[in-house]
Amino acid sequence: MSAGPAFGASDKLTFLLSLVPFLMDHDRISVTAVSEHFGVSSERVREAVNLIAISGIPGETSQYLHGDLFDIQWDELEVNDLIVLTHLVAIDDSPRFSAREAAALIAGLQYLSSLPENADVDAIASLMAKLTRSASEAPSQVAVSGTDAGTTIAVVRAAVRDGVLIEFDYLSARGEHEQRLVEPWRIQSVDRDWYLRGWCHLREAARTFRLDRMSGLHVTTQPSSPRRLEAEQPEALFEGSASDLEVTVELPSAAVSLLADYAPQGAGGRSADRVGRTLRVAHYHGLKRLVAGLAGVVTVVAPVEARVVVRDWAAAGIARYDELDADNVDADEPDPMIVGT
Amino acid sequence: MSSTTEKTSRVSVEERLFSLVLALIATEIGLTKADILSTVQGYRQRYVPGGNNASLERQFERDKDDIRELGIPLEVVEPPDDPGSNHHLRYRIPKGLYDLPADVSFTADELMLLKLAATVWREGSLSAESRRAMTKLNALGIDASDPVLGYSPSLRVREASFEPLSKAMDRGQVVAFLYLKPGEAAPRRRQVEPRAVVLYDGRWHLFGTDRDAAANRTFLLSRIAGPVVAVPGATFVPPGEGQAQEAIGELDALWNANIASVSVQSGSDAAVRLSKRHSAGSVRLHELDTAVYLHYTDLNVLADELAGFGPEVLVRSPAALRSAVRSRLIAVRESHTDAPTIGLTEEGE
Incomplete structure (x- = not known):
């Protein structure tokens, strides 16, 4: 379970309303089983069951009398950690989705459906239709259009599933081509960018690779070793190392989120709208x-070396335009109409 | 259990909301506000018979909104013999509209796919909403198929404007924000009826009706400067389904119409990455350079990206893109020339 946003009253209410029909369908079920099924802690399950057991409707007397309340077998809960719901009030079915809940799942599905290996368009369309029908209002108009992830994903994903090593030519951020042999652990995307996390035999270390920097991908028959994977942090994608360089940058405070991947540190700035941040980078090429x-x-x-690398990079780019102007070349531009893919 | 009902100590928020939902589902004819405040758990403890219950009434108004936000159809019924009277309004939750439709069921494979879809969102409201939707789905007691191991797609919503825009869209609320259009010196205030929020080509876009232009416009969320505010009293009827598709259709048309021609250094990062992404084709010019054709929706977004490749990319056409990339590179060179006196000077423009 990812930590996610705080579990607020809305989440708790949703859990209560969902737990009742689930318990109704399960005559005797352990707290542990419920906790696993819903992906919440056992304490949260007990807390919810305790609340359900004393809840109900005002009833004709407006006094919340015994018959107007849910009931459970308290002994089973206290002694055996088992939930046995014995009396139901008012609800017996799962609530519908809100417009925004349905939209969140539909947009997530749209993202998945744009990936080549989820090409079962009909199955996804039918699932979206079910979500739409299960919402109490038309789903919010939030949508995700296709990304072009390329075919590399399907190949790497199959290698992850089959537990075999892959080999590819990798162009590093330094601009060097190297042949890599990698135990593929996990494919992860962040927006449009796809990454492979795995064990690099060349570096003898865990590494993250951009899928779009791989070429000449080849799937071997060598099995991966599962032990290394166990030591891996499930969400780690980028991590700092002792050899990292510290760089100080300045930017508008509103733009700080653009650097989120680099875990910028520090606060304050010299003017109201520009702030200073420290980043850690492996080298200046990225x-x-x-x-x-x-x-x-x-x-x-700072440091000055980093400024020089950035300046030279921009200057080299400008130089190409200056050359172009000098030659006034547009002649070698091919006709787009004859271009194949 | 009567001892608990006599309890006057504080009742938790979720207990009050849960009790309200149960009471409103259990009633056929509906409950009046007075009924609710005087009898429902969490309200009745604070209710003063014949006294001033204004703060409790406000509490009830907020609770109603919170419950509706969760997709629970809380209805207001006007008394047939006294229409228009605020005093005798009744509240209820029709069970038929509350329950998940009986003919909808999900297979184990579908549930696995939905779980994966829910994890696409790692932060913000879409993450919280996905999680609540999964809780409701879990009520059905279906065991999902085994998850796909080693596969975790994720999307981020970095723009702070996403939340207020999508909420305003659902409520039919007109919003105002400052929008910085490239090429304009200062942001301009826009009043917009938000119709759809779509992620296209990796960027979040707002599709809506610009009130001043009286026409539909597409905005990049990343160019919204400062807060998105509701325009008081200005509402519209949300046009419902199809808006997101229309927005994507317009962006598709733009995408297909715009083609940039660039030369990339063979074997470079630009060559490897651009040829694999939104490429409309490529031609090897000679040993050193490959011509790549790129579709795009926004010239300035593409210019930002291409400038990052420095000397690896040379834009040939259109001319506006060429000069946009060039001026970006010049800006970078200028702001990184001259040794900085750290901590003293004002860097950048």
């Missing part, structure tokens, strides 16, 4: 790409 892609937003303040 940094120069990042900063050049955020022109006018992020400025490297």
